[in-house]
Amino acid sequence: MAYQPNPARYEAMEYRRCGRSGLQLPAVSLGLWQNFGEKDAQANCRTMLRTAFDAGITHFDLANNYGPPPGAAEETFGRLLHDDFRPYRDELIISSKAGYGMWPGPYGDGGSRKYLISSLDQSLRRMKLDYVDIFYHHRPDPDTPVEESMGALDTLVRQGKALYVGLSNYPPEQARRAIEVLRALGTPCLIHQPKYSLLVREPEQGLLDVLAEEGVGCIPFSPLAQGLLTDKYLKGIPDDSRVARNLGNGALDENQLTPANVAKAQKLNELAQARQQTLAQLALAWVLKDPRITSVIIGASKPQQITDAIGSLKNYQFSPEELTQIEAILKG
Numbered sequence: 001m002a003y004q005p006n007p008a009r010y011e012a013m014e015y016r017r018c019g020r021s022g023l024q025l026p027a028v029s030l031g032l033w034q035n036f037g038e039k040d041a042q043a044n045c046r047t048m049l050r051t052a053f054d055a056g057i058t059h060f061d062l063a064n065n066y067g068p069p070p071g072a073a074e075e076t077f078g079r080l081l082h083d084d085f086r087p088y089r090d091e092l093i094i095s096s097k098a099g100y101g102m103w104p105g106p107y108g109d110g111g112s113r114k115y116l117i118s119s120l121d122q123s124l125r126r127m128k129l130d131y132v133d134i135f136y137h138h139r140p141d142p143d144t145p146v147e148e149s150m151g152a153l154d155t156l157v158r159q160g161k162a163l164y165v166g167l168s169n170y171p172p173e174q175a176r177r178a179i180e181v182l183r184a185l186g187t188p189c190l191i192h193q194p195k196y197s198l199l200v201r202e203p204e205q206g207l208l209d210v211l212a213e214e215g216v217g218c219i220p221f222s223p224l225a226q227g228l229l230t231d232k233y234l235k236g237i238p239d240d241s242r243v244a245r246n247l248g249n250g251a252l253d254e255n256q257l258t259p260a261n262v263a264k265a266q267k268l269n270e271l272a273q274a275r276q277q278t279l280a281q282l283a284l285a286w287v288l289k290d291p292r293i294t295s296v297i298i299g300a301s302k303p304q305q306i307t308d309a310i311g312s313l314k315n316y317q318f319s320p321e322e323l324t325q326i327e328a329i330l331k332g
């Protein structure tokens with residue numbers, strides 16, 4: 001039977017304006033870095049996408065290299081999009097990226113015009129789309145002039161293959177320069193995607209201020225530190241967890257489950273319980289309390305994790321005492 005989305009989907013979700021643009025994003029977005037690859041159960045992928053859309057999640061974040069193997073997440077998404085979401089394309093914000101190694105030879109990595117334009121063409125074919133809503137340069141490339149990488153993003157917008165463009169993993173001063181170059185080209189930078197969570201605080205060292213000054217949105221990735229900031233690892237390593245699956249390629253591994261990190265998660269979990277939240281909800285609420293944050297991109301291996309994440313929107317206010325307590329826990 002054809003998928004019928006929840007008619008009340010826009011009532012439960014909060015939408016936030018992305019910087020000084022006209023675009024609003026859901027406060028919680030779903031990323032497909034993991035769990036949408038070739039070997040992942042397609043029925044579960046379908047249920048997760050439906051669960052998200054039914055709850056008002058309109059933004060799905062992809063990249064050329066998500067899988068495994070690289071490209072597989074875009075193929076999975078393309079298939080399910082065309083089965084279930086084709087009538088709702090205008091209700092969706094779909095992003096992709098290029099910047100990490102994707103194909104052999106000198107044109108499948110970095111920030112050249114050749115790579116960025118070819119890569120988005122490939123992503124569009126995999127997702128069977130005419131355009132993406134947001135296209136990102138996935139990381140800065142020290143060997144390519146920023147004018148060339150940003151020029152490629154501008155060209156893609158002018159070609160109608162992307163509606164907006166963004167930056168990911170750019171440090172503050174490089175981000176500021178790229179934002180200036182894009183503005184001069186007439187294609188303002190919509191958004192920046194940094195790693196940010198209770199455990200990863202670098203964006204507080206200048207990036208968040210640059211984005212606020214420039215009117216650029218901010219959509220942190222891995223806000224749950226890949227599961228470390230959930231109750232998942234409080235009593236060992238469950239078989240169905242990201243750590244147990246030994247995925248490599250930057251995925252959470254056993255080395256990061258240090259006694260100190262697990263002890264922090266234990267104490268944060270107690271605080272979350274006192275606030276009548278799960279630890280995942282506390283971790284997301286803590287990021288979302290900052291008005292400079294447009295949305296958080298969560299990952300999920302199960303539909304319930306998406307529902308849990310959305311519960312964070314019920315309370316993202318923290319008293320000064322709670323914030324002090326959190327900092328004390330994080331200091332260890």
Ligand code: NDP
Pocket residue numbers: 030031032033034035061062138168169193220221222223224225226227228230231232240241242243280297298299300301302304305306308309
């Ligand atoms: P998270 O920090 O949200 O981690 C997600 C993982 O945490 C899930 O897959 C699940 O792991 C676990 N989890 C989530 N919710 C719960 C819950 N309620 N209870 C218990 N465990 C839970 O984000 P990701 O690291 O997955 O990154 C999110 C997205 O960010 C990516 O999909 C991608 O779109 C983007 N990203 C961008 C990068 C960039 O360079 N721009 C880099 C990395 C990510 P489990 O499998 O163990 O159940």
